[in-house]
Amino acid sequence: MDLKDKSAGGAIIAAAPGRIDLSNADQFQVALSASLAKAGTALVLDLSAADLITSGGFRVLVIVQKASKAQNKSFAITSLRPLVKEVYDIGGFKHLLVVFDTVHDAVAKLDPDSLPGLDAP
Amino acid sequence: MKVTFWGTRGSLPTPLGARSVRKKLVNALVKAAGKNLDTPEKADAFCEQELSFAEAGTFGGNSSCVQVDVGGPDYLICDLGSGVREFSLAAIARHGPKAPQTYHILVSHVHWDHIMGFPFFIPCFIPGNKVIIYSCHDKFEQAIRGQNHEPCFPVEFTALGATIEFVKMEIDKPYDIAGAKVTGTPQMHGNDSYGYRIEKDGKTVVYTTDSEHKPEDRAEMERAAKFFRHADLVIFDAMYSLADSVSMKEDWGHSSNVMGVELCQMAGARKLCLFHHEPVYDDARLEGVFKETIRFEEITRADKKLEVAIAYDGLVLEI
Numbered sequence: 001m002d003l004k005d006k007s008a009g010g011a012i013i014a015a016a017p018g019r020i021d022l023s024n025a026d027q028f029q030v031a032l033s034a035s036l037a038k039a040g041t042a043l044v045l046d047l048s049a050a051d052l053i054t055s056g057g058f059r060v061l062v063i064v065q066k067a068s069k070a071q072n073k074s075f076a077i078t079s080l081r082p083l084v085k086e087v088y089d090i091g092g093f094k095h096l097l098v099v100f101d102t103v104h105d106a107v108a109k110l111d112p113d114s115l116p117g118l119d120a121p
Numbered sequence: 122m123k124v125t126f127w128g129t130r131g132s133l134p135t136p137l138g139a140r141s142v143r144k145k146l147v148n149a150l151v152k153a154a155g156k157n158l159d160t161p162e163k164a165d166a167f168c169e170q171e172l173s174f175a176e177a178g179t180f181g182g183n184s185s186c187v188q189v190d191v192g193g194p195d196y197l198i199c200d201l202g203s204g205v206r207e208f209s210l211a212a213i214a215r216h217g218p219k220a221p222q223t224y225h226i227l228v229s230h231v232h233w234d235h236i237m238g239f240p241f242f243i244p245c246f247i248p249g250n251k252v253i254i255y256s257c258h259d260k261f262e263q264a265i266r267g268q269n270h271e272p273c274f275p276v277e278f279t280a281l282g283a284t285i286e287f288v289k290m291e292i293d294k295p296y297d298i299a300g301a302k303v304t305g306t307p308q309m310h311g312n313d314s315y316g317y318r319i320e321k322d323g324k325t326v327v328y329t330t331d332s333e334h335k336p337e338d339r340a341e342m343e344r345a346a347k348f349f350r351h352a353d354l355v356i357f358d359a360m361y362s363l364a365d366s367v368s369m370k371e372d373w374g375h376s377s378n379v380m381g382v383e384l385c386q387m388a389g390a391r392k393l394c395l396f397h398h399e400p401v402y403d404d405a406r407l408e409g410v411f412k413e414t415i416r417f418e419e420i421t422r423a424d425k426k427l428e429v430a431i432a433y434d435g436l437v438l439e440i
């Protein structure tokens with residue numbers, strides 16, 4: 001699975017696929033863990049293209065959140081579409097997963113030094 | 122088949138309490154302000170039409186006990202939580218204490234909340250009654266006998282008047298119990314737990330509580346879905362939120378409403394009933410979980426609609 005990683009200073013911006021469920025959660029975990037390994041300071045997962053995330057996908061997000069803490073890095077998800085936001089709320093993830101409205105907001109909060117890299121053409 | 126829920130709370134009985142009753146009363150009185158409710162009928166209609174279930178009632182606090190009426194003369198019960206006392210009072214009120222009955226009881230496992238009602242299961246005290254207790258669990262007879270023993274309970278098991286038998290079931294082997302076909306399956310839970318598939322006249326009820334399902338274990342998910350296959354009703358351990366079940370409460374042996382929907386969708390089941398409620402959830406929170414589960418089913422529905430219910434002490438479902 002290709003998460004189309006982009007570097008911005010020490011941060012990595014990854015883009016989630018359209019649907020993450022039990023059928024592709026394993027590949028998603030491998031890919032997102034690789035993105036985290038590449039990040040120097042923070043991993044930001046852009047969910048703007050994700051139509052739906054079910055239990056398998058949210059479990060991966062929690063695992064990567066824990067791994068990021070263990071590696072002294074930050075992790076956040078951004079740009080949740082309405083259905084994904086509903087499942088996030090229903091699943092009770094507000095105390096586990098940090099959400100920002102945009103990738104820019106996430107990088108500005110988690111690693112402001114990387115903002116110039118994000119804004120660069 | 123008809124399914125009656127006598128105890129629906131997980132882990133331990135959870136009485137409503139005076140403060141919670143007062144809160145409901147205050148809320149109802151405020152909402153009733155200015156209305157003419159000068160007869161019991163008008164007040165009852167107000168409760169029915171203008172208050173939510175959580176405002177006008179309660180999900181209840183007895184621990185697990187579910188009656189499955191399969192149409193024969195004998196009783197079939199799942200688990201011996203504190204709700205079995207309510208069941209036994211109703212059964213005796215129906216028949217009188219002197220009419221011998223046969224009670225078939227399936228035990229999921231022997232954690233205390235699932236067997237604690239047995240010392241108060243009144244039919245056991247009455248000579249002439251027959252009580253047959255079934256389980257796939259290795260230690261169910263030891264655990265149930267051990268409860269009726271000093272210093273924890275003053276009536277010894279050997280002093281009970283009814284004829285009581287224990288039948289150790291093999292997993293995946295169908296048994297004829299109370300006229301229904303009953304099959305047991307192992308579940309992921311500390312100290313072991315078993316689910317039961319009950320089939321009669323083309324209808325199927327699956328009783329699956331105290332069972333953890335891990336999203337990463339695809340093979341186990343598919344095995345569970347096969348056990349639930351095309352069930353008319355799946356009574357499901359939905360104790361935790363999905364977030365809790367994959368984080369701090371992982372490996373605690375319980376599942377979530379979200380996982381219940383996904384498994385029932387995989388299985389092509391007709392109805393999911395949320396069960397084994399978290400003791401720290403009050404009625405408003407449980408009502409919220411119910412609404413959220415209905416919405417999650419809508420969001421994730423492929424073609425066939427999965428009906429969603431939530432168990433409460435006293436709920437009756439016709440299958």
